Amino acid sequence: MELMIELSTHFSIFIYKKDPKSTWDGGIRLKNYSEEISKESIALYLCSPNLQRILSYDYKRKLLCIKCTLEPNMKSIELPIANISDDLQYHIDFVSRFRWVSENKFLIASPWGYEKLYEIIDDANLIEIGAGQIPCFSDLSVASQIYFEQESLEIGNLKKRLIRKHQALKRLRSVIGDQDVTKIYETLFSIDYNVEGGKGKFVSDTSFSLFQWNLLDEIKLNQRQAQDLDNSILTELCLNILPGCQTLLHVLQEKPQQLLEIISRISICSDTFEMPFIKDLEGKTPLHYCVENKISTTAELLVEYLSQAPLDHHSRDIIDIIPNLISMQIPSIVKYFDARILQTEQMAQLNRGCIIHSESVDWGMVPSSIWDNSNNIQQKIFVEQGQLKRGQFETEVDLNILDLPHLHQLSHRDCNEFFKALKDIKEESVEFQLFELKSIRMLIEYHWPLTKKFTIKKLWWFFLYLLLFWIYTNFTDTLLVYEDTLSTVIWIMNLVALFLLSGYFLLNECRQISSVGASSYFKDPWNYIDFPPPLIVITIAIVSFAGIDSWEAPFKSVGSLFMWLKLLYFLRLYDSTGYLIRMIVKVIFRMKTFLLLLLITITAVADAFISIQVDDAQEYNGFFGFVWHRIKIFFAAVTQTYFLILGGDQFTVGDGFEIFATFLTIFSTLFVMIVMLNLLISIVGEIYGKVQENMINESYQEKATIISENQYLIPQEELDKISKEPNQLLLIATTKGFKMNxxxxxxxxxxxxxxxxxxxxxxxxxxxxxxxxxxxxxxxxxxxxxxxxxxxxxxxxxxxxx
Missing domain, CATH: 1.10.287 (Helix Hairpins)
Structure with a gap:
């Protein structure tokens, strides 16, 4: 279908449709069309490319909407902007930030330069499919239009030309989401026909200059030093986007000294400049290459530099390597996370309300778009004024956005890898300071209620499992001595129930291995308590049905030990018991060296006692019988020495060695019981002090560990409820007093x-x-x-x- 549009001098619009006979049908005049918004430009940018939709203003409802040109009576689609003013000029300003991308897609930008891409579905609904911040938007905002009829640039105005290329490239790749190489190069290399308002000569408009490309190569080859260049040249050098979408940061990744000189003089962002930090055509930023090549010096410089960046500058491009940066133990990563709580102009205006607090914390957290309708934001994060309960009141609040994409979505791979990295942080490392940061604590607290809820659901099944096993080992197994039908039926039912529950828990462990990976799974000591019980119970069931009674008792004993120890895992969920369990685990791990010394001392005393015992080799069956006897004697002596230092009976020795045996007894009690055990008390006290000092940070790391381990327990439909929109971030509301020192x-x-x-x-x-x-x-x-x-x-x- 071919359409033609006619715009009269009185701003009346007619739509004509061409029939198969190549004649134009009578025009359809659009009624209630706003002349005011048409006057903003002579370009027909208000119409979609196929002329079937047009942006208009509804005078009755006082809002912008999209109408169908061929069917004027069809219901219009309201534009998704905050209607905070009835002033027509307010809506005209939005028109200047509107652009059709295709027949059913359009772009619209906020007053501070955050643009969104919407798609029209079923001629009635809008869905957001892309979003991003426009670089150097303040430079664009002075123009009447940001997409059409932009300011005509002089031939030599290289800086603004490079900025526009950066804006267009980011819009194409990040907002529209088009990674086609041909379209990327069409964006980077074009012809400027608008020199001197279209009266000048045509200019080859590229994203780099040949002179500066050569200059960059000279710096890379150490033929020229960055310190010899003035700031204006360095600024333009930073804005160059070379073929392959490589920037100065890509080229100089292996030259940290040159890079340091440049970034120390050129701020990452100002009103008229923003450092491009983009992926090349291989999908890698400069930081990706630093991680791959283990260039920690450059990575440290870049992370420090990026911590000063504005909202949505680079976060979506590097979020996948954040776990790698944590693992590289880069000190500036702490500063980076601390700086990613940012605020927009819209959020700064929403500074009063009664916060809907998240569970057990003093702040509110919800997924939200960086630019959303103000009413939607208030409904998400604040209690409505008419629904305030007793004790609730409005206060001054800080509304911020956490510029860490995907980390609030547990179903996303980046989020899973991030929590794995938090779990693996060592207490003595610099990265342990991450748990002191507001941003990290809020992410953990955001995911904690859902993880805790479904882990506790697993706990109830384990209680049933433990109860059935306890009944089996203490009651059911002994019922078989009565040899009646009822006892046999109870015995079989108990074993079958245990077998089925063992399969359930074994399946859960296999799901966890699949989720976190085998290497990560077996690195966690807690999994050595989780994995054996179902295997042991299945073995007991098989041994019992097979009638191998001699093997059943040891398996029941070991199974009982592991089943009760597994309760400690679930007690980590609660602050009161989790603190004590962390203390126990740390004491055990820190005692490794001490226990080795204690074992050597006990073995030395035991061997000394064995040496003064009389033993006749002829009483045993040959050489091997005597050797086996002496081995058993040795281990028995070690056990008896252990009990001796705890106040047990003295060794029995041969005649004439009583005095020497008394000396060994006194030595063992003095050295081992008094010196070594008091040393143990000192070690435990030291560990207690360290745990007490880092109690809150360790508590957050424990929560991060449980989130990483147990996210597979959360059903997918629950995860989907958290955030359905791909471009959302975590919105955080805190009271003003929260920052008071x-x-x-x-x-x-x-x-x-x-x-x-x-x-x-x-x-x-x-x-x-x-x-x-x-x-x-x-x-x-x-x-x-x-x-x-x-x-x-x-x-x-x-x-x-x-």
């Missing part, structure tokens, strides 16, 4: 006490006698004490949060 609390306390003192002085002057002053003084003194205690409590609470 101890100094500010003390200042407020002093101000309060001074005010109370002034009131007291006024009352003393006004009241006529001491009898009337006395109760007032007592009451004021009481309130001062209460306020002082309350403020001290607030100060300690704030310090604990920080």
């Amino acid at each position: 101890a100094t500010e609390v003390e200042e407020r306390q002093d101000q309060l006490l001074q005010r109370i003192k002034k009131i007291e002085e006024i009352l003393e002057r006004k009241l006529p006698n001491e009898e009337m002053k006395k109760p007032v003084k007592m009451q004021m003194s009481r309130r001062t004490g209460l306020r002082s205690q309350n403020t001290s409590f607030q100060r300690s609470t704030i310090l604990e949060r920080q």
Whole structure:
């Protein structure tokens, strides 16, 4: 179908349709079409490429909408923007940031330069399919249109030309999502027909200049030093996007000294400049190459540099290698995460409300788009004014966005790898400071309720499993001595139930191996407690049905031990017990060297006792019988020495060696029981102090570990509810007082006490006698004490949060 549009001098619009006989049918005039928004440009950018849809203004509802040109009576589609003003100029400003991409897709940008790509579905609904921040938007915002009729550039205005290429490339690859190489090169290399308003000569408009490309090669080959170039040349050099989508940062990744000189002089972002940090045509940023080639020096420089970047500058391009950067132990990664809590102009205006708190924390967290309807944001994060309950009230709030894409989506691979990296951080490493950061703690707290919920569901099944096993080992197995039908039926039912539950738990462990990988699974000590019980119970069932009674008792004993120890795993979910379990685990791991020394000492004493025992080799059956006997004697002596130092019986020795045996006994009790065991107490005390010092950080790492291990337990439909939109980030709301430090609390306390003192002085002057002053003084003194205690409590609470 061919259509033709006619725009009259009075801004009336007619649509004509061509029939098969090559004649044009009578035009359809669009009614209620806004002349005001048409006056903004002579270009017909309001119509879709096929002329079947047009952007218009609904005067009755006072909003922008998309109408069908061929069927004017069809219901219009409201534009997804915040209608915070009825002023027509407010909506006209949005029109200047609108562009059709195809017949059913369009772009629209926010006042601060965050653009979204929408698709029209079923002629009635809109879905967001892409979004991104426009680089150097302040440079564009001075123009009446950001997509059409842009400012005509002079031939030599290289900086602005390079900035426009960066803007167009990011829009194509990040917002529209088109990675076609041909279209990328068409964007980077084009012809500028608009020089001097279209009157000048045509200019080859490329994303780099040949002179600066050669200059960059000279710096790479050390034929020229970056310090010899002035800032204007370095700025243009940074904006060059070479063939293959490589930038200065790609080229100089192996030259950290040259790179340091450049980035120390050129800020990553300003009103008129933004450093391109993009993927090349192989899908790799400069940081990807640093990780692959293990260039930690350059990686450190780049991470430090990127920590100063604005919102949506690079985060989507490097989020997949964040776990690798943590593993590389780059110190600046701590600063980077601390700097990724950012704010937009829209969020700064939403600064008051009653926060819908997340579970067990003092802040609210919800997935949200960087640019969303203000009403939608308020409904997500604030309690509605008409629904405030007793004790709830509005406060001053800080609304921020966490610029770490996908890390709030447990079903996403990047999120899984990130929590694995958090789990593997060593306490003594610099990266352990990550658990002190607000951004990391909020991510952990966001995922914790859902993980805890489904881990506890698994706990109830384990309680049933443990109960059935306990009944079997203590009651059911002994019922067989009665040899009646009822006892046999109970025995079989118990074993079958245990067998089925063992299969369920074994399947869960296999799912976890598939989720985290075999190498990661078997590195975790807790899995050596999780994996054996179902295997042992299945073995017991097989041995019992096979009638091999001699093997059943050892398996039951080991199975009981592991089953009860597995309870410790679930107790990690709770703060009160998790703290003690972490203490036990750390004591055991830190005692490895001490236990080795203790074992050597016990073995030495045991061997000394064996040497003074009389043993006749002729009493045993040959050489091998005697050797086997001596081996058993040796291990028995080690066991008896262990009990001896705990106050057990003395060894029995041959005649004439009683005095020497007494000496060995005194030595073992003095050295082992007094010296070594007191040393053990000292070690435990030291470990307790360290655990106490890092208690909160270790608690968050424990939660991160459980999230990493147990995310496979969460059903996919639950994960899909968290965030359905691919371009969403985590929106965080905190009260203003949340940032208050101890100094500010003390200042407020002093101000309060001074005010109370002034009131007291006024009352003393006004009241006529001491009898009337006395109760007032007592009451004021009481309130001062209460306020002082309350403020001290607030100060300690704030310090604990920080």
